[in-house]
Amino acid sequence: MLADDLRGMVYIALKDLKAYYFKAPNISWGILFPFAFILAFAIRNPGDLRALVPGLLGLTVLFGTSSMEAIVIVFERRIGSLERLLLAPVRLPALLAGKLLGGMTFGLTVTLVVLVVSLAIFGSSGTNWLILFLALLLSATAFSAMGAFVSVAVKEVFEAQTLANFIRFPMMFLFIRFPMMFLGGVFVPLASMPGWLQAFARLFPLTYSVEALRVALFGGSWATAALDLGALAVFSLVLFALAVYTLARRIE
Amino acid sequence: MIEAIQVQGLTKVFTTTKDRPPLRAVDGIDFTVHEGEVFGFLGPNGAGKTSTIRMLTGFSQPTAGTARLLGLDLDKELPRIKKRIGVVPEASNLYDELTAFDNLVFAMQLYGVPRAERKARAESLLERFRLSEKRDAPFAKLSRGMKRALTIAAALAHRPPLVFLDEPTTGLDVMSARNLRQMIATLRDEGVTVFLTTHYLEEAERLCDRVAIIVKGRIVALDTVAGLRSGAKRKTSVEMTLEGADGQSEKKRLECDDGVESAVQRLLSENNGRRVLAVDTLRPSLEDVFVQLTGLNAEVMLSEKSGKGGGNAGG
Numbered sequence: 001m002l003a004d005d006l007r008g009m010v011y012i013a014l015k016d017l018k019a020y021y022f023k024a025p026n027i028s029w030g031i032l033f034p035f036a037f038i039l040a041f042a043i044r045n046p047g048d049l050r051a052l053v054p055g056l057l058g059l060t061v062l063f064g065t066s067s068m069e070a071i072v073i074v075f076e077r078r079i080g081s082l083e084r085l086l087l088a089p090v091r092l093p094a095l096l097a098g099k100l101l102g103g104m105t106f107g108l109t110v111t112l113v114v115l116v117v118s119l120a121i122f123g124s125s126g127t128n129w130l131i132l133f134l135a136l137l138l139s140a141t142a143f144s145a146m147g148a149f150v151s152v153a154v155k156e157v158f159e160a161q162t163l164a165n166f167i168r169f170p171m172m173f174l175f176i177r178f179p180m181m182f183l184g185g186v187f188v189p190l191a192s193m194p195g196w197l198q199a200f201a202r203l204f205p206l207t208y209s210v211e212a213l214r215v216a217l218f219g220g221s222w223a224t225a226a227l228d229l230g231a232l233a234v235f236s237l238v239l240f241a242l243a244v245y246t247l248a249r250r251i252e
Numbered sequence: 253m254i255e256a257i258q259v260q261g262l263t264k265v266f267t268t269t270k271d272r273p274p275l276r277a278v279d280g281i282d283f284t285v286h287e288g289e290v291f292g293f294l295g296p297n298g299a300g301k302t303s304t305i306r307m308l309t310g311f312s313q314p315t316a317g318t319a320r321l322l323g324l325d326l327d328k329e330l331p332r333i334k335k336r337i338g339v340v341p342e343a344s345n346l347y348d349e350l351t352a353f354d355n356l357v358f359a360m361q362l363y364g365v366p367r368a369e370r371k372a373r374a375e376s377l378l379e380r381f382r383l384s385e386k387r388d389a390p391f392a393k394l395s396r397g398m399k400r401a402l403t404i405a406a407a408l409a410h411r412p413p414l415v416f417l418d419e420p421t422t423g424l425d426v427m428s429a430r431n432l433r434q435m436i437a438t439l440r441d442e443g444v445t446v447f448l449t450t451h452y453l454e455e456a457e458r459l460c461d462r463v464a465i466i467v468k469g470r471i472v473a474l475d476t477v478a479g480l481r482s483g484a485k486r487k488t489s490v491e492m493t494l495e496g497a498d499g500q501s502e503k504k505r506l507e508c509d510d511g512v513e514s515a516v517q518r519l520l521s522e523n524n525g526r527r528v529l530a531v532d533t534l535r536p537s538l539e540d541v542f543v544q545l546t547g548l549n550a551e552v553m554l555s556e557k558s559g560k561g562g563g564n565a566g567g
Contacts, residue, residue: 001331004331005334007361007362007364008362011361012362015347015350015358015361018350019350020349071499079343079348080343081345081347083345084345085332085362087310087311088334088360088362089331089332090362091331
């Protein structure tokens with residue numbers, strides 16, 4: 001049974017990558033959108049561009065994993081093809097894990113492109129590769145699980161996009177310091193925010209993702225990185241469990 | 253011999269809202285489907301056909317009752333059952349973005365068909381369903397009939413001994429529907445058990461070895477088509493077409509109380525001297541039985557389906 005689940009998970013991910021993800025518009029959107037955001041920020045606030053890299057990577061993982069993931073399941077449910085997967089000898093958690101794997105693979109692929117470009121420009125000295133690897137992997141898992149949860153929680157594609165943006169944009173607002181882009185501010189540590197905003201920020205996985213990436217690229221305490229990676233792992237598990245539970249209720 | 257499907261007391265109750273009473277979509281049905289037969293499951297919309305299929309294929313949990321498929325307990329051995337059944341839902345639901353070939357290969361990957369067999373099996377299915385020319389066409393670009401054929405092919409990709417077909421010809425043009433019926437007949441010849449739901453009574457009459465009629469969640473009749481016919485209130489009758497006085501033809505019909513021959517003799521004697529253009533024997537049809545049991549007109553049942561146009565059983 002486990003072999004059936006693992007096989008199903010891998011082939012569902014490969015099918016999704018072929019059918020939905022690796023299309024020219026998705027690839028260009030996945031790479032260009034975060035760059036465009038950062039470029040807009042950089043033009044407005046010329047300064048230490050290197051400091052923007054963790055935010056850029058965090059945004060790329062967020063959009064790369066969750067943009068398509070948030071609509072794939074609701075789209076397949078609408079046209080009936082999700083039923084094919086539900087009827088196959090693959091258990092529901094494995095089915096959703098396959099969906100997550102597809103989103104993660106695509107998100108990490110486009111992030112790798114952005115990472116290579118960033119490191120080529122700014123250099124890689126002082127990078128903690130282990131934390132970087134774990135931060136990207138766990139960020140991709142958490143954001144992909146979030147996309148899956150959004151996708152099973154709604155009935156229509158447009159609702160999925162709306163809900164995904166509703167979740168994503170506050171995250172950007174908080175962690176890319178969206179208002180500061182236009183008010184002349186720069187990236188600042190979370191600690192410089194008011195207490196209530198810090199607490200609110202801790203509700204979103206992107207906070208931990210960007211913080212861990214900052215430690216990986218610029219150094220910092222292992223304790224901070226461990227806390228961030230742990231939080232991302234918890235987000236992944238909770239969002240995945242919620243997605244499985246919600247889908248199970250929806251199909252009955 | 254192991255039966256393909258054994259169902260006892262199968263029940264599905266839907267609880268909707270607090271102020272509405274629970275809906276008994278399937279109400280304690282019992283039936284058996286023998287190995288290798290085409291079993292028709294007929295009924296009007298909302299009768300419980302799809303709810304029954306959804307329970308038997310593991311898509312939804314029965315509220316009560318038991319079922320065994322291919323000798324395996326539905327409740328305890330669902331994963332093993334899923335590997336041995338093929339399901340064709342009412343809507344053709346393959347992946348628009350994948351080609352016909354890739355859709356079949358993906359179906360095989362999901363069901364664990366060995367890698368070495370996949371390509372040849374996919375090519376063979378495409379050929380059998382007359383889709384070889386569309387091998388590399390995306391599913392979205394296929395005609396409705398081709399989509400239906402490919403959806404059935406995908407359900408057969410892992411060689412299941414039991415196949416569920418939910419309204420396979422609904423919405424198809426006459427030729428496509430005829431081709432699909434031929435394919436279903438071929439499945440039976442190959443020993444595959446087919447559980448078929450359809451709105452087309454002629455289709456059931458033509459394809460099915462036995463038929464169950466379900467109304468309001470209960471099976472009201474289950475027999476061979478011939479057995480159901482014999483229970484019809486309407487008897488076999490003789491219809492004689494005679495030449496009328498004005499050159500128009502006129503039809504006279506008489507029920508065969510004492511056999512066909514005596515009815516013909518009686519019609520001839522009653523219309524002495526008139527030229528007989530044709531004589532037909534009219535047997536009670538499955539439609540007669542259906543109308544008798546359900547109180548529904550077959551045309552009303554058909555009109556409940558949106559795609560009623562092309563799939564008539566005239567092929």
